[in-house]
Amino acid sequence: EAGVVQSPRYKIIEKKQPVAFWCNPISGHNTLYWYLQNLGQGPELLIRYENEEAVDDSQLPKDRFSAERLKGVDSTLKIQPAELGDSAVYLCASSQLAGGYNEQFFGPGTRLTVL
Amino acid sequence: AQKVTQAQTEISVVEKEDVTLDCVYETRDTTYYLFWYKQPPSGELVFLIRRNSFDEQNEISGRYSWNFQKSTSSFNFTITASQVVDSAVYFCALSGRIQGAQKLVFGQGTRLTINP
Numbered sequence: 001e002a003g004v005v006q007s008p009r010y011k012i013i014e015k016k017q018p019v020a021f022w023c024n025p026i027s028g029h030n031t032l033y034w035y036l037q038n039l040g041q042g043p044e045l046l047i048r049y050e051n052e053e054a055v056d057d058s059q060l061p062k063d064r065f066s067a068e069r070l071k072g073v074d075s076t077l078k079i080q081p082a083e084l085g086d087s088a089v090y091l092c093a094s095s096q097l098a099g100g101y102n103e104q105f106f107g108p109g110t111r112l113t114v115l
Numbered sequence: 116a117q118k119v120t121q122a123q124t125e126i127s128v129v130e131k132e133d134v135t136l137d138c139v140y141e142t143r144d145t146t147y148y149l150f151w152y153k154q155p156p157s158g159e160l161v162f163l164i165r166r167n168s169f170d171e172q173n174e175i176s177g178r179y180s181w182n183f184q185k186s187t188s189s190f191n192f193t194i195t196a197s198q199v200v201d202s203a204v205y206f207c208a209l210s211g212r213i214q215g216a217q218k219l220v221f222g223q224g225t226r227l228t229i230n231p
Contacts (some may be wrong), residue, residue, distance in 0.1 A: 003159070004159070022186045040223070040224075041223055041224070042119075042206050042208070042221025042222055042223055042224055043160070043206075043221050044221070045218055045219065056218070061186075078149075089158065091159075091160070093160075103150075103162050103165055104160075104162070104219065105162070106159045106161075107159055107162040108157060108158040109158045110157065111158075
């Protein structure tokens with residue numbers, strides 16, 4: 001069974017440019033999460049989807065970040081415009097059951113560098 | 116508030132030694148879940164264990180064991196006879212309710228290096 005797929009694995013952009021990350025969860029997993037992981041820190045939740053509905057986006061900086069999960073399968077996280085402080089790893093995870101207390105399966109992440 | 120503290124930033128041991136990773140948590144919830152995840156250099160977090168707050172039984176899985184003590188709000192992880200492949204960053208996490216939503220809150224992680 002394929003795991004959570006993320007692309008690209010690495011991205012380097014100039015500040016003020018837009019960037020997008022893509023995630024395909026494990027087949028059959030209705031819940032999808034986007035996390036931000038700064039260097040030397042644990043992941044922090046940005047947004048959680050149950051199917052196509054964003055049920056928790058309280059930590060998403062909505063002035064520059066947006067996300068979508070059309071058709072309730074794969075998802076895209078966008079930053080526009082990117083700032084220097086956005087340099088981090090963006091992790092996608094999925095779980096079979098709803099709620100934030102179930103085992104989550106993580107992708108390898110996208111490492112973003114903003115110059 | 117939900118908080119997880121992993122006081123050990125880095126640990127380095129020689130192969131075959133036993134090593135314990137500490138995790139202390141804070142929560143006001145009576146029902147919560149605790150997790151350990153492993154993050155190897157490849158980047159993805161690998162689930163190791165989940166414990167609910169009503170189950171204080173210690174668990175052993177091969178060389179891994181977990182000691183959950185509600186009295187001290189701790190959920191420590193021990194690797195017995197460590198191997199080089201155990202080298203990774205290990206995260207302890209707490210699933211609790213924040214602003215009405217169930218969230219997974221991670222500690223800062225402990226970087227474990229097993230030297231041959």
